[in-house]
Amino acid sequence: MAPVLRIEDVEVYYGGVIHVLKGVSLAVPEKGIVALLGANGAGKSTTLKAVSNLLRAERGEVARGTIEFLGRSVLKLDPADIVRLGIVQVLEGRRLFEHLTVEENLRAGAYAQTWGETVKSDLERVYEYFPALAERRELKAGYLSGGEQQMAAIGRAMMGRPKLILLDEPSMGLAPLLVKEIFQIVHRLNRDEDVAILLAEQNALMALSIVQYAYVMEGGRVVSEGRADALARDDTVRRFYLGMADHEEHQSYRKILEEKRAAAGMRNLRKRQSAGGSDDS
Amino acid sequence: MNDLIYGIELTITGLLIGSMYSMVALGFVLIFKASSVFNFAQGAMTLFAALTLVGLIPMVGFWVALLLTVGVMGGVAVFAERAIFRPLVGAEPLVIFVATLGLAFILEGSAQIFWGTQPHGLKLGLPVEPLMIGGVFVSMPDFISALAAAFFVILLVLFFHKTRIGLGLRAIADDHVAAQSMGIQLRKVWTIVWVLAGIVALAAGMLWGARIGVHFAMSLIALKALPVLIIGGIESIPGAIVAGLIVGVAEALGEGFIGPLVGGGVQDIMAYLVALLFLMFRPYGLFGEEMIERV
Ligand SMILES: Nc1ncnc2c1ncn2[C@@H]1O[C@H](COP(=O)(O)OP(=O)(O)OP(=O)(O)O)[C@@H](O)[C@H]1O
Ligand SMILES: [Mg+2]
Numbered sequence: 001m002a003p004v005l006r007i008e009d010v011e012v013y014y015g016g017v018i019h020v021l022k023g024v025s026l027a028v029p030e031k032g033i034v035a036l037l038g039a040n041g042a043g044k045s046t047t048l049k050a051v052s053n054l055l056r057a058e059r060g061e062v063a064r065g066t067i068e069f070l071g072r073s074v075l076k077l078d079p080a081d082i083v084r085l086g087i088v089q090v091l092e093g094r095r096l097f098e099h100l101t102v103e104e105n106l107r108a109g110a111y112a113q114t115w116g117e118t119v120k121s122d123l124e125r126v127y128e129y130f131p132a133l134a135e136r137r138e139l140k141a142g143y144l145s146g147g148e149q150q151m152a153a154i155g156r157a158m159m160g161r162p163k164l165i166l167l168d169e170p171s172m173g174l175a176p177l178l179v180k181e182i183f184q185i186v187h188r189l190n191r192d193e194d195v196a197i198l199l200a201e202q203n204a205l206m207a208l209s210i211v212q213y214a215y216v217m218e219g220g221r222v223v224s225e226g227r228a229d230a231l232a233r234d235d236t237v238r239r240f241y242l243g244m245a246d247h248e249e250h251q252s253y254r255k256i257l258e259e260k261r262a263a264a265g266m267r268n269l270r271k272r273q274s275a276g277g278s279d280d281s
Numbered sequence: 282m283n284d285l286i287y288g289i290e291l292t293i294t295g296l297l298i299g300s301m302y303s304m305v306a307l308g309f310v311l312i313f314k315a316s317s318v319f320n321f322a323q324g325a326m327t328l329f330a331a332l333t334l335v336g337l338i339p340m341v342g343f344w345v346a347l348l349l350t351v352g353v354m355g356g357v358a359v360f361a362e363r364a365i366f367r368p369l370v371g372a373e374p375l376v377i378f379v380a381t382l383g384l385a386f387i388l389e390g391s392a393q394i395f396w397g398t399q400p401h402g403l404k405l406g407l408p409v410e411p412l413m414i415g416g417v418f419v420s421m422p423d424f425i426s427a428l429a430a431a432f433f434v435i436l437l438v439l440f441f442h443k444t445r446i447g448l449g450l451r452a453i454a455d456d457h458v459a460a461q462s463m464g465i466q467l468r469k470v471w472t473i474v475w476v477l478a479g480i481v482a483l484a485a486g487m488l489w490g491a492r493i494g495v496h497f498a499m500s501l502i503a504l505k506a507l508p509v510l511i512i513g514g515i516e517s518i519p520g521a522i523v524a525g526l527i528v529g530v531a532e533a534l535g536e537g538f539i540g541p542l543v544g545g546g547v548q549d550i551m552a553y554l555v556a557l558l559f560l561m562f563r564p565y566g567l568f569g570e571e572m573i574e575r576v
Contacts, residue, residue: 083463091462097451104451156463
């Protein structure tokens with residue numbers, strides 16, 4: 001299927017000097033759900049912000065590459081135009097309007113929509129997805145629990161009737177059970193609402209359980225990609241992301257790859273040696 | 282008993298005048314919520330609006346003058362937003378504050394160039410016979426001004442809470458990046474907010490002008506609003522309203538009861554005395570936005 005989002009060779013600088021993305025390419029198929037995995041500082045959020053063009057608010061800039069949404073370049077568009085085209089980003093850390101009520105937060109999500117009947121029915125739909133929010137609609141959002149805040153942030157994005165949601169680290173700071181619940185809702189959203197999702201996550205195990213395809217980033221580059229089931233089985237990914245090769249000395253993904261290659265080389269060497277008949281072990 | 286009636290009269294007068302303080306303070310709250318800046322130029326805008334109005338009235342009559350002044354204030358607002366504040370997006374609040382100082386000087390300067398430095402009277406032709414309510418005298422012009430101010434205050438509150446732009450404004454006040462992420466356009470909202478602040482300035486200029494005449498001291502209205510903002514909390518709409526009324530009443534009672542004992546002049550310091558008390562006991566103001574902290 002034609003991709004709804006296509007990112008090609010994108011390079012991003014902050015403040016004109018800090019080179020953060022060094023050629024990122026990825027695609028999200030129509031109605032697809034894709035994960036962008038990677039450790040702290042890999043460049044996941046920056047990639048999402050390059051698409052929504054919220055980079056500009058942080059003095060970031062796409063210096064090279066193309067970003068196309070439904071075949072159309074969105075590089076030069078204002079964040080508001082991009083929202084109107086159908087891309088809504090859920091920022092890392094949820095970023096609710098704390099002093100506004102839950103319902104006002106949701107209404108703000110519909111800001112770019114024409115202000116009318118659709119807002120009411122969209123509100124009801126969000127409350128169906130997140131019954132906890134319906135009970136707290138008059139509460140100031142700042143008083144919601146972390147999980148409820150994440151739900152409100154996702155619901156707020158839904159109010160913009162997006163074709164693509166850029167979801168940044170929804171698992172942040174949440175208990176595993178809650179993460180699971182939220183990911184299931186995200187999965188259902190994608191399936192039932194015809195909305196494509198690009199999910200940036202550090203929690204690879206959880207993310208891989210709901211996405212079809214995933215990219216792994218490190219140091220501003222995509223270093224690996226593949227179908228979710230394949231990546232989940234992949235040894236290196238498991239080792240690096242699923243806690244099996246934990247944080248000893250800032251092990252980088254590339255280093256693991258190199259180690260793996262070296263190990264494979266050793267094995268080959270040994271094989272050849274044993275084939276040659278000598279055995280010194 | 283006489284003291285009681287006198288006290289009631291003073292309180293009512295205070296409330297009436299206080300409603301105007303509320304309105305002026307709301308002009309500040311508006312800009313502060315949109316851009317976290319104390320708009321020092323609000324006083325100059327008030328002066329500029331009042332001078333433009335009294336300058337135009339002899340030429341075209343009151344209603345046309347009023348309409349033209351609304352247009353002029355809209356122009357000033359758009360100019361201020363485009364030329365001064367837009368280039369400063371992301372700058373330190375202090376820098377933007379200084380920019381509002383600059384705007385104040387530009388406005389006062391151009392007001393002098395266009396309309397001269399003479400004080401003007403402003404007659405709105407309001408009835409002057411005092412109102413008698415249950416044995417209590419109420420000044421008619423004060424009463425009408427208060428009605429007008431209350432009308433504006435209600436309009437602003439409705440704007441904040443019932444309109445899309447108002448919602449966008451409050452969203453921006455909370456988190457402007459998140460606001461942008463849902464397609465709220467900072468610049469559009471800012472421009473509208475400045476236009477509204479200009480209209481509030483005009484209303485304030487008109488009501489104050491009718492009371493005390495139109496002259497350059499009017500730009501000091503900013504100093505009048507300061508204690509109101511301290512008491513109410515600069516981000517709070519209900520705070521500005523209640524604090525305006527409190528200051529009005531405190532001034533009237535202070536002047537009426539303490540003034541004669543010390544030879545007058547109490548009025549001007551009352552507001553600051555009350556503000557000082559609030560600074561000591563409630564530094565965020567009456568309804569200052571509580572810092573929401575969850576643990
Ligand atoms: N506004 C900024 N100015 C300068 N450098 C920045 C800015 N924002 C991010 N960076 C840098 O860009 C790199 C990538 O950051 P980014 O936030 O995209 O990473 P991330 O993958 O989302 O990480 P995390 O999982 O911690 O959210 C980091 O090294 C970070 O320090
Ligand atoms: Mg991030």
